[in-house]
Amino acid sequence: MALKGVNIEVHEKEIVTLIGSNGAGKTTTLMGISNLIRKRSGRITFYDWDITNEKPHRIVQMGLCHVPEGRQIxxxxxxxxxxxxxxxxxxxxxxxxxxxxxxxxxxxxxxxxxxxxxxxxxxxxxxxxxxxxxxxxxxxxxxKLMMLDEPSLGLAPVIVEQIFELLLRIREMGTTILLIEQNANMALQIADRGYVLELGQIVLSGKAKDLAFDSRVKSAYLGLSC
Amino acid sequence: MAIGYSIILGVVGLVTFVHGEVIVYGAFTGFYTLLLSRGNVALALLAGFAASWILGVVVNKICYQPFQQRGREVALIATIGLSITLRSSAQVLFGTQQKFMPDMFQNRFFALGDIRIAYTQVFVFAVVFGLCLLLQRIITKTYFGMALRAVSMNKKAAALLGLDVNRAILLGNALACGLGGISGVLLGMYYNAIHPLMGASMAMKAFTATVFGGLGSITGAAIGGFLLGIFENFAVAMLSSGYRDIVAFLILIAVLIAKPSGIMGRRGVELS
Incomplete structure (x- = not known):
């Protein structure tokens, strides 16, 4: 999956969500941040550190944690x-x-x-x-920052709801969250801001509430026709 | 030795062909230390461990690290190449003759009814048993052991927890080779002799024991080695000593056909 011109910003104590359909490049984005895959260009900073080419385990030690897709326990x-x-x-x-x-x-x-x-x-x-x-x-x-890759994957809606409520509590405890989700509806409910990724590019961004009511998001990801 | 195999397989996720040579180098280092120190066995074991540990680091640098992004078979073939190189160098370095290991117990034994048990045998068994216990503790109780287990189970997740996977692989491999070195010295003491070419058949036996016990399982490797030894000796007692190796490899084939996961093996373990 190729990413191009993906520009994401996460502020402290925020829940930011990156939504997009299957194959849009969401996981690739996270892998890029954690430096698990090679990047051709671009820059990633965490607080004042440039972590673009930092070793994966060093990034984690700085306080940027990545909960991978498929749980990997x-x-x-x-x-x-x-x-x-x-x-x-x-x-x-x-x-x-x-x-x-x-x-x-x-x-x-x-x-x-x-x-x-x-x-x-x-x-x-x-x-x-x-x-x-x-x-x-x-x-x-x-x-300091927790990145979650599709925590709702393969889970019953009731369980997903439980987990998302817990994410809100985790934020209250002072951890910033970057949430990657295919389940846009749920993600936008708890997030402050959101980015919409499509074919490796950010096509929309803004407050989560606005995105939830955006007609393009609605038709494409929420399964609602307008 | 089989245990070392199991660690390498588990942690590096790789079948290695160089383990036999690691054992030979450990054995010869132990042998020369034994001569120089006038029979200080502890020092010999330590030297064998250290030499093989270093060799383990070398193996890692030459065979594993450069090919990490490639398929596993590339590293596998690299270990075959290194093994041939090391085997030939061993003959140049140590000579092609068999060397006789001095017996620290002067071949004394005690009798248990009709069975004669040499002190050396008891000693070898005690050291192996002690090492197993120690290893078990390291693997289950220390951070290093936890790191090894984490890496063996899921490299990606281990990296995402802030674990330096390459370092764990390096150290795990070095530890496994170090153990191989000790086993080389012990084997030399047990058989009273070492030879630069003894590695190949030893490594195959260790591999058999590992498969028998279940790939990647340390307890399994110990049990596998133990059972293999018993079967071999039964074969010697009931048929003739020429059948010893045949039995070992018949077991390998039988296990591969009947229960590829071995005694303690997990089903469908993925080694990628």
């Missing part, structure tokens, strides 16, 4: 081990037991179901629980 580790894995990127955390336990406690508070299942292997969880685990694992890093 460790199936043969228990839930708690999965969560503990989350602090790899944060040397301060992983060497301070107390802070680590606090982090863990915080995640369990947000996702009580994970506490119940903490001894279970990650692979035995349901899809929604796995998604929660993936988000929780990202939160263990205490990131």
């Amino acid at each position: 460790f199936p043969y580790l228990t839930v708690e081990e999965n969560l503990r894995m989350g602090v790899f990127g944060n040397y301060h955390l992983r060497n301070k037991r107390r802070v680590l336990e606090e982090s863990l406690e915080q995640v369990y508070m947000l996702f009580p179901i994970l506490r119940e299942r903490r001894k279970q292997l990650g692979g035995t969880l349901s899809g929604g629980e796995q998604q929660m685990l993936a988000i929780g694992r990202g939160l263990m890093l205490q990131p």
Whole structure:
């Protein structure tokens, strides 16, 4: 997937969503930010740092966490081990037991179901629980910015709603969120601002409320005719 | 040795053909250390570990890192090439003759009923057992071990958690090779002899044990190695010693046909 002229800005404490249909380049955009794929040109900055060519693990250590598409949890580790894995990127955390336990406690508070299942292997969880685990694992890093790639993928609408409500709570706790979604309707409900990606280009951007009522977005992504 | 194989396979996601040579170099380093230090076994084991550890880093730099973006078979073939190079150099460096490893217990043994057990055998078994326990602890309890497991399960996710995947692969491979070095020294002590060409058949046996136990499973590799040894010795006892290797490879073929995932193997493990 080729991207061209994608210009996205995320401000602190915002929820920004990047919506677009299948194959529009949403995941590619995130992979580009995390530097998991090579970029031919362009620039990515995070606070004052230029992270365009930074190594992926260094980017994470700066506080930019990426919850990948399809969750990518460790199936043969228990839930708690999965969560503990989350602090790899944060040397301060992983060497301070107390802070680590606090982090863990915080995640369990947000996702009580994970506490119940903490001894279970990650692979035995349901899809929604796995998604929660993936988000929780990202939160263990205490990131400044969390990028989520299609957290609604393959989940029942009720579960999606639960997860999106949790995203609002995570923002209240002070984490900025960049949300990539195909489910534009849901994403625009919780987001402050949004970008619409089409065939590798940003075709629309603006306040989430305005986008939700934009006729082009409606017809193309929300499945409503006007 | 099989355990080292299993780690490489799991972490690097690769079948390596160079492990036999790593073992040979470890064994010879151990052998010379043993001569120079007048029979200091601990030092010999350590030297064998260190030499193979370094070799592991070299293997990583030559065979794995340059081909990371390419298919796995490219790195695989690179290990074949390196293995041939190392094997030939070993003959130049160490000579083509078999070297006799001095026995630190002067071939003493104790009798258990009709069975004679050499002290060396007990020692080898104890070291292997100790290493297994240690490894188990490292893998399950330390951050390094967690990193190895994370990388072996999902490289992409590990990178997204801030883990330096390349470094984990480097260290995992070095550790595995280091263990191979120790096993080389132990093998030399067990058989009283080492040879620059012993690597190939050793590596095939380790591979068999690994497949037998289940690819990528460390416990499986240990069990596989143990069972393979028992089967081999049964073959020697019931048929003749010439059948030892035949049995080993018959097991490999049988396991591949009947249960490719091995004893402890996970079904459909993806090694990409």
